[in-house]
Amino acid sequence: MNRIVATTLIAACLVASAVSAQTVTTPEKIARLRVHPSSVLLGGIHRGQQLLVTAESDSGRLRDVTHSARFSVQQPGIVEFDHSRVVSQSDGQTEAVIDVDGVQVTVPITVRGHDVFPPIDFAGDVVPLLSKLGCNRGGCHGKASGQNGFRLSVFGFDPSADYNALVKEGRGRRVFLAAPEESLLVKKTIGAIAHGGGQRTEPGSDDHHLLLEWIRQGAPRESGGAPVLVGLQLEPSQRVMSARGSQQIVATALYSDGSQRDVTSAATYSSNAEEIVKVEESGRIDSGDVPGEAAITVNYMGQVGTVRILLPRATLTPYPTPPSNNSLDTFVWNKLSQLGIEAAPLCDDATFLRRLYVDAIGTLPTTDEVRQFLADPGQSKRARAIEQVLDRGEFADYWALIWSDILLVNREKLGERGAYEFHRWLRTQIASNRPYDVWVREIITASGNSARVGPANFYRALRTPEDLVRSVSQAFLGLRMDCAQCHHHPFDRWGQDDFYGMAGFFNGLERKRLAADRELIVHSRMKPATMPLTGKVIPTRTLAGESAVIEPDVDPRQTLADWMTARDNPWFAKLVANRLWKHFLGRGLVEPEDDLRSTNPATNEPLLEFLTEQVVEHDFDLRNLMRLILNSRVYQLSSATNETNREDTQNFSHHFVRRLRAEVLLDAVSQVSGSPEHYAGKPSGTRSIQLWDNRLPSYFLDTFGRSQRDSPCACGSSGEPTMAQALHLMNAPELEEKIRGASSRAAELSSALDRGDLTREQLVDELCLMALGRSSREHERRIASKLFELQPSREATEDFLWSLLNSYEFLFVH
Secondary structure (H helix, E strand, O other): OOOOOHHHHOOOOOOOOOOOOOOOOOOOOEEEEEEEOOOEEEEOOOOEEEOEEEEEEOOOOEEEOOOOOEEEEOOOOOEEEEOOEEEEOOOEEEEEEEEEOOEEEEEEEEEEOOOOOOOOOHHHHHHHHHHHOOOOOOOOOOOOOOEOOEOOOHHHOOHHHHHHHHHHOHHHOOOOOOOHHHOHHHHHHOOOOOOOOOOOOOOOOHHHHHHHHHHHOOOOOOOOOOOOEEEEEEEOOEEEOOOOOEEEOEEEEEEOOOOEEEOOOOOEEEEOOOOOEEEOOOOEEEEOOOOEEEEEEEEEOOEEEEEEEEEOOOOOOOOOOOOOOOHHHHHHHHHHHHHOOOOOOEOOHHHHHHHHHHHHHOOOOOHHHHHHHHHOOOOOHHHHHHHHHHOOHHHHHHHHHHHHHHOOOOHHHHHHHHHHHHHHHHHHHHHOOOOHHHHHHHHHOOOEEOOOOHHHHHHHHOOOHHHHHHHHHHHHHOOOOOHHHOOOOOOOOOOHHHHHHHHHHHOOEEEEEEEOOEEEEEEOOOOOEEOOOOOOEEOOEOOOOOEOOOOOOOOHHHHHHHHHOOOOOOOHHHHHHHHHHHHHHOOOOOOOOOOOOOOOOOOOHHHHHHHHHHHHHOOOOHHHHHHHHHHOOOOOEOOOOOOOOOOOOOOOOOOOOEEOOHHHHHHHHHHHHOOOOOOOOOOOOOOHHHOOOOOOOOHHHHHOOOOOOOOOOHHHOOOOOOHHHHHHHHHOHHHHHHHHOOOOHHHHHHHHHHHOOOOHHHHHHHHHHHHHOOOOOHHHHHHHHHHHHHOOHHHHHHHHHHHHHOOHHHHEEO
16 A cells, blocks of 8 residues: 555644643742740750741741741750751850841751760661661662672561661671671771762761761660650641742651650652642652642651652733633632633533443544434534433443453453353443442452352452552552551551451451352451561551451441542542543543542542542442533633643643543554454454453454553553554554455445445545544545545555544544
């Protein structure tokens, strides 16, 4: 086929636009300064205090000026400043003077016991330092096998084991009490001798002195009656920043005896949106030019907190609020107004219809359906189209496919009969619009013959209590418990007690083999889980709950299902609401969609709470929530961007363009070409979205990233375009055969053209309606004209169809 001209249609339509820098407005005049803390008490060597200086204007606006302030002391020799951190020099009292543009504030400072190094607690002082320096991370000594014979617990979750590794192992070389300076722990940390991890801190630094003094004190495990860490206080907890600004965090550890300690330099920090703000090891946040919202996670010894940052553009006054179709729009417009981002206009009817069909039923609209919709002058035609697709048979096919990915309906693990029965059961739940909480409960409590009881196969893919805790938590609660199996979660409150408390619900589960591909699933007895290393018995309990009271003859999974599907469960309804929002809008309000935690907040918390309420109030009717989302104006926005929203990736100011998922794309190619895909052992006309067997051989589906169903996360399938996919579409013999087949669409239309039943313009229109869901445009008619001038009608038709199937507009939903 001659495709020299046709290839012009598949060139990527990338619009190169310079990133417009935000205008940095002149700060308002400072009326007063605030300092946190308002007074400082330092006791002992190796104690300091980070200061936070905030400027307030007459209008009440706040901005951080910590790193532009000038610091001095009235009585020199008592304290000194290391940038904005107060460090003691000798006992006494003084005042710090802080000056910003001529506005001053004083802070009283008291130093007591400067010459005495406070007793050092291994768990409270040394382990946080090892975490800060990265020694106990998974890429270093914290990995399962350790590093070069030295192993630490990941993120310091087991201080006792870490103490033994440092002090008692390695023939005493790691910690040398007779000569602390010669200890390997000290020398490798400051780079005095070769170290695979490189130099971790500077000689003479506070960190260096802390390690030395701990060894000088005899490397104690405990400092004797040391208070227990009970909380972490962060200042500020939230702040509105300007473009290219900075904000200092002050982290304060709270202890059981009421004492406090500045741990800003010892805590670890991470940003969930580095394109908006980044955070340094010192706790300093730096903003860029992209408007949006970010959460800074602060972790100190298992205590986790979050600082919320809002970075708006210049205010749009008055804000051009679009009309609202329902309450969802109001939540989105409110957030966009705060950020100074203008929403895109509505998409046109043709774009809406194609988007609706692809998103809701994984199917392209036919040419007749497109023509009928575009010709309908009614004001409510979009709402009517939504009702029609929600009632179509393809709806159950498509959503059974989606839920099969999440619930691991994998033929390799379940066998043919098991995978078929589970998929068939899921499709029945969706087709009958059975409440989500009801059918999830049936999965959690499933028992019986896997060849007859579809949901019982859930327990065949997941063979151990640990596997079940991880998958059930992620698939139905949006909680990623993997880390908590071995150590305290670095970004959440869950620990090993939580993990193994949940595992107890599955600990008595038994699988009895009935045949080669079927098992009898039963829960025979209540049996609490035990810690793998210590053998400690962990009472069975729900997450963040009390120990479960379960009668001996009652399946404990009933109690778990009661708690999971309860209307007030904080995660169950929220996760499915977030899943559906991501499916239709292209991005979750929480991202990844199945990672719900306090340190990963939603980009629009009020909207997510409202969606969650809708799920509960309508008795977990998922089709009702889909209807609400599809009817919203925000779902129907154009993907075209404007100057204010071009960089927005989290606030739904325009529709996010996404590639068609693998199964939908293969069905679309087959539908438009008029050549159905043939699957071994399947009836003719079977579509990809109807397949229950995710392992059925298909090079196309593998190339375009169908889910392997090994994990309940969305990462199981890929929607990212790749070079292999582009080459396959341009060169694959299978695609060529679909286009050139004797009964293909191209053959049918070119024959009609030769007979005079169609004009060339009508043929081009027909192909564009099939592939793109709209009539042809001038550039397509021009390209088609050149193709028909260069070759016979059959080949020209085939080439034009090939170019459409390789076009950006066909491959993506926009």
